[in-house]
Amino acid sequence: MKNRVLGIFPVVCSLAMAAGVVYAEFKKGYYSPAELGSLRQAAPIQLLPDANYQVSAYPVPAVDLIPGNGLQDVQIYCNTCHGPRYITMQPPLPAATWEAEVDKMNKTFGAGIPEDNTKRIILYLQGHYTAENRNQ
Ligand code: HEC
Incomplete structure (x- = not known):
């Protein structure tokens, strides 16, 4: 066996x-x-001739920033790498922290915001998003 x-x-x-x-x-x-290093393209989807299709903007919920002097600068300069939600999702920060935050965006992350606009942005954040004055 x-x-x-x-x-x-x-x-x-x-x-x-x-x-x-x-x-x-x-x-x-x-x-x-x-074929090494190449990705195969997905097959095109088959559209049904009798269906209705709609193409529109990806729904991103709008972020309401508090109106005030400097808001436009924030909307222009703080919206390129990430949304303004990064501001509203912070807890109320001390004024010095907002200044350091904007400083970090400029120096560490290379935001390159002109000096005048940087000053207005800092004042705006300090004027609306600290523990003393944040109401939203
Ligand atoms: C050049 C790109 C860039 C621009 C412009 C920019 N940020 Fe940022 N920001 C970053 C990066 C990178 C991070 C950290 C990584 C992450 O969390 O996505 C960040 C994070 C933050 C955070 C979260 C806290 C932290 O420090 O990680 C806040 C608040 C913030 N940014 C505020 C601002 C404001 C206010 C402005 C306008 C003055 C601004 N950002 C403009 C790149 C940028």
Whole structure:
């Protein structure tokens, strides 16, 4: 009995290896070097001739910043890398922290906001988003 099992074992192994080789041959074409690093494009979706489709702006909820002097500067300069929600989602920050925050956007993250506008933005944030005056 033991001899028979030992006799069958190499046969089973050979069959498994042969199956592996055949499978690898079969799959080989898909990974040809010409295709390395390329992404296959998704098949175009099939539009139904009798369906209604609508294309519109991605719905991003508007962020209401408190009206005031400097708001326009914030909308222009603080909206390029991230939305103004970054301002409203902060807890009320001390005035010095707002100044440091805008400083960080300019110096660390390279916002490059002109000096005049930077000053107005800092005053705006200090005037509306500190513990003493934030009401929204
Ligand atoms: C050049 C790109 C850029 C501009 C312009 C920019 N930010 Fe940022 N801001 C960042 C990056 C990067 C982070 C940190 C990474 C993150 O959380 O997305 C960040 C984070 C913040 C945060 C979260 C707190 C923190 O420090 O991580 C606040 C608040 C913020 N920005 C306010 C502002 C204000 C106010 C302005 C306008 C004066 C502004 N940002 C303009 C790049 C920018």
